[in-house]
Amino acid sequence: MKLLSAAIALTIGLAIVSLFIGASDVSLSTLLSGQDRAVQVLLASRIPRTLALMLAGSSMAIAGMIMQMLVRNRFVEPSTAGTVESASMGLLVATLVAPGMPVFGKMLVAALFALAGTALFLRILRQVKMRDVLIVPLIGIMFSGVISAITTFFAYRFDLLQSLLAWTTGDFSGVLRGRYELLWIGFVLTIFAYIAADRFTVAGMGRDFTVNLGVNYRRVVSLGLGIVSLGTAVVVVTVGMIPFLGLIVPNVVSIMFGDNMRKSVPWVAVMGASFVLLCDIVGRVIRQPYEIPIGVVVGVVGSGIFLYLLLRRRANVA
């Protein structure tokens, strides 16, 4: 508990740092001297951005953890299982069919697509006879590739390739007051995940075990898929894709604290938030006053850590 408080304090520290970084001069002195502009920037841009970072970070990390529990595989997350790609396909379809649709409607369409895509992935997995741990993410990555090829095809035909690129690169620079509030849905989902944590832990032990304990396995899986799809859709629609986040954070937490989900949900949420905050700060500082989209920063850091996890695992097994 003490440790968790320290982690929360660290996250808050990062959030405060994140508030005071940027092109426009916002500092304690400008705020105290009552400059309208500084206050305005803080309220309209900085606070929403920091909140969006924390919310998106924790929702993606939680989505990754639930997914790993359901598939019973450590190397799966929404972007290696076709969920993210399906969500952006839904976003494209919504944009093509009903361009005037409000963001909330688009998000629902994206969530439906994400749900369908993930369900399809699970179906394919059921066909696989070889139960090698590594084959699951492999199929997932290929499956994502196929879905994104279809999406790219239509985006190409309808001249939306650039918009597609903009959606799929996670980027918080466009976050302003009024443009991020959907992410609070992610917060609600996190609470749901916490409430249902014990059930997910049980489901993570396998179907037979779950049924033996008298838990409705199907319902738990559906609930999990719902949380994952909705969470992913919300993040993709508002800020774009943040690769590897759902993979790294739950893995690190699991190495540190084991697989009891009730215990790890708060950790995953907090560490997801601080990881994203940190990457965003790096992206903003490296080339001031310009910034590097967070999707790119996380891509570098995340794939590096993932490689480490893979090869480390080999050392353990071999």
Next chain:
Amino acid sequence: MLGILAVLALAACAAFMVLGAKGQWSFILTFRGTKLAALLLVAYAVAVSTVLFQTVTNNRILTPSVMGFDSLYALIQTCLIVFLGSREVSSFDPQLRFLLEVTVMVVFSGFLFRWLFTGGERSIHLLVLVGIIFGIFFRSLSTFMQRVLDPNEFAVLQDMLFASFNTIDKTLLGLSAVIVLGVSLIGLRMLHTFDVLALGRANAINLGLNYRRTVSIILVLIAVLVSVSTALVGPVTFFGLLVVSLAHLLMGSGKHRYLLPASILLAIICLVGGQVILERIFAFDTALSIVIEFLGGIVFIILILRGAAR
């Protein structure tokens, strides 16, 4: 079978040269001829490198691009611009630069893949996964550097990375052809070892093959071929996989004497024929890679599902 494929390949080339041609023949023939030459060269390089890679790794679902080979090439290009600056780089003779890039690529990928492939038996799934993640890592790293780059420099880099079939450097084409020819000659002399290698590491060593040395040479050849094709047209991830899987299906034999020509011909048919269909029927130009990505991804999943990945 090979005869039929050869006829089809020729037909595709003829269609590419002739269909929908309006205007002066001398112009059309040289213009399309250059494009066709590039397509042929790429088809050849991709097919051969994939077959060899699958032989070396003794696995049917690997291709150099799945292992992140061509994103490595893009990364090297990016590094050149970032660390030397575009003026320095473009003041090089393009042919010299090309040679330099290929050399760096060969050395670097040589280290990487020797480390991955010659360090004893490893789970093939781990290798593929590591390869894919390496690919993502290299790509993210290039994107990262490109974001930090000055916009003018970036424009130069983009030109270098997105060379399409429509803007092919003729001098580079000649040089690539020479390089590919050289590689092919070396490969031809080793042709008999390929079938032995395909029996697997232990058998190959038992049969008296200098395993490490042969594999290292072949990896170098592959690196050269991949650099050439990537330099000419940019990355095409699943193309090789698609073609070689088809070749296996059609020939029903793993002998390189049949497998190699079949793959090459199929690559020509797919690439040239696909380009004809896209240009003449759908009237859009660069989406071939998307179609290939789609079909290749599906083939890959099917291969895994059928357990060809052992």
